[in-house]
Amino acid sequence: MASQLLKIHPSDNVIVALRDLPVNADVAWAGSHYSLPYGVSAKHKFVTEDIETGGAIIMYGVLVGRASQPIRKGEPITTFNLKHDSQDYSTANRQPYSYVQPDVSKWQGRTFKGYHREDGRVGTYNYWLVVPLVFCENRNVLIMKDAFERELGYAQTDIYREHVRDFLHLYQSGDLRTIKSMEAFTEREPVRRKPERPFKNVDGIKFLTHEGGCGGTRTDANTLCALFAAYAVHPNVAGITVLSLGCQNSELKTLEDEIKKRDPNFNKPFFAFEHQKGTEYSLMSGAIKETFMGVTKINEFERSDAPLSKLSVGLKCGGSDGFSGISANPVLGHLSDIVVGLGGQTLLAEFPELNGVEQELINRCVTEEKAAKFEKLMRDYAGKAEAVGSAFAFNPSPGNIKDGLITDAIKSAGAARKGGNAYISDVLNYTERATESGLQLVCTPGNDVEATTGQTAAGANIILFTTGLGTPTGNPICPVAKVATNTILANRMPDVIDFDCGPVVDGTQSLEQNAEALLEYVIRVASGEQTKAQQLGQDDFIPWKRGVSL
Secondary structure, eight states: OSSSOOOOOOOSSSEEESBBTTTTOEEEEEEEEEHHHEOTTTTTTTSOOOOOOTTTETTTTEEEEEEEEOOTTOOOBTTEEEOOOOOOOOOOGGOOOOOOOOOOOGGGGOOEEEETTTSSSSSSSSSEEEESSSGGGHHHHHHHHHHHHHHHHHHHOOHHHHHHHHHHHHOOOOTTHHHHHHOOOOSSOOOOOOOOOTTOOEEEEEEEOSOOOOSSSSHHHHHHHHHHHHHSSSTTTEEEEEOOOOOSOOOOOHHHHHHHHHOOOOOEEEEEEEEGGSSSSHHHHHHHHHHHHHHHHHOOOOOOEEEGGEEEEEEEEOOTTTTTTTTTHHHHHHHHHHHHHHTTTEEEEOOGTTTTTTTHHHHHBSSHHHHHHHHHHHHHHHHHHHTTTOOEEEEEEEEHHHTOOOHHHHHHHHGGGGTTTOOEEEEEEEOOOOEEEEEEEEOOOHHHHHHHHHHHHHHHHHHEEEEEOOOOOOOOOSOOEESSSSSSHHHHHHTTOOOEEEEHHHTSSSSHHHHHHHHHHHHHHHHOOHHHHTTTTTTOOHHHHOOOHH
């Protein structure tokens, strides 16, 4: 890929520019020559033949749009000359599928150091979780957060508070001039040493807040309980404190029933407190006492060796660009095939970003029943979007489009490459727990945080998140590693990006080499090395209300 061009699939009638190509450039690919009447920016595509109005544009070997006006050979595709279109799909049209599993012998016997749980799963981190069943308790959760994090050494360093303090001193001394002349900080400055953490084996106490639990539909309230239940049984969670008002739709009994549904033998420390049974002080003092005692208990857990088959890797993309489907996403795809070959789990989510590749995924499902479940979930989701005047076709963001993802089908065809080539062993609705090994489809929106929230609920104990534009997204209980599609981004946002797939674009590494280097990084994170999102305290959590969210 050191060349300036790339044709991804033999049947494609577009070619990707890997470098900026000037007006009137003459370029060649596989013996064919093209004269470019317009400049083509890196990550964008030009057509290899004349396309008439209504003509199909093929990329990744699938239909990704149709010409809305004639496009001449060598012209770039844009939002002005191309409209979204994609292949229809049906379980009835399933075709035989087979793939060759990569050689995983070099990874056999490799381990990571995790926390072994009684249900057989292994956590990559050891957290205590505090959740409110209703938004009325958010304030109390945040008060607990401040108290525990500051006193036990889990709080983020107050570097920005120190900046404000310095500015205040300058202002009080009458020196506004100095403040005005100061340049913006581009890197984190050295800060005072963090307080020691007394609980060495507790990676953190995580406090979730949300805007639901009452006032919405009962379905949303029940889904919220199911989501919290999925987090309670998650292998990265060792205990949980629940704050309830007492009169809300998301009832404590519903949460307890959902937990038992996922783990009938659930026996983690579980403390629930109801605000309406007394004063705020009695609520808070009781919750703080029991949470503290629970933390002392889970501090007894220690990391020990676990096989790579205990990895459950979420596959996610966001802030995507025209290189996403060329470098980082297929790198994740190869890593996924390795993890699956070792008996682990990988979880591909973001159903709006599978638009156009449904038939291939249907073909890859191991049973007709699972294929039918995927088809139903996709059609139901698409139908809800269309019913409110939206559609999957509206999914690409302005940033996506600017960087080469002109239609949702182009975006989806590249996004699906995160799933590699393995058979699809299961299809999960939102909040369902992954119990099978292998690659699984998880119904979530494409929205970054709603998707990572859902993947974590399915059981991901690490999430790999590819990005071409940059995003700081994280999750409270599951480490999220940001994987750059290009080296320019990795260098521009080193405080956010964990791993660089730019060498694939530059031609200095193959997909396979880059994927194996990424797997080595995954092993380190699973053993306790913090991702950039964890270092930044990026604990993003947004429950999906099952409305239309792309």
